[in-house]
Amino acid sequence: MTIEHDRTLYTRRNQITRIFGHLKINRAIARRYDQLASSILGMVHFVTARYCVKFVHAA
Structure with a gap:
């Protein structure tokens, strides 16, 4: 059984989730010390x- 989904929407959601994952590495954002x-x-x-x-320096 296949589940129908919007592939483009799923890809964009995945990209946004990854960006927030990279941002949360920094404690100030992860802990939200600033109100x-x-x-x-x-x-x-x-x-x-x-x-x-x-990434610019890595290239």
Whole structure:
């Protein structure tokens, strides 16, 4: 029996889940020490930039 699903939607969901997995490596995001949404968003931007730079230098 096959279960019908939207392959594109499943792929996008998987990508987003992986991104959050990489972001949660950083304790400040995983533990949410900052209570303000702007502080959390700033940390997400910082960690994402670090993550991207890591791949640029590896290439």
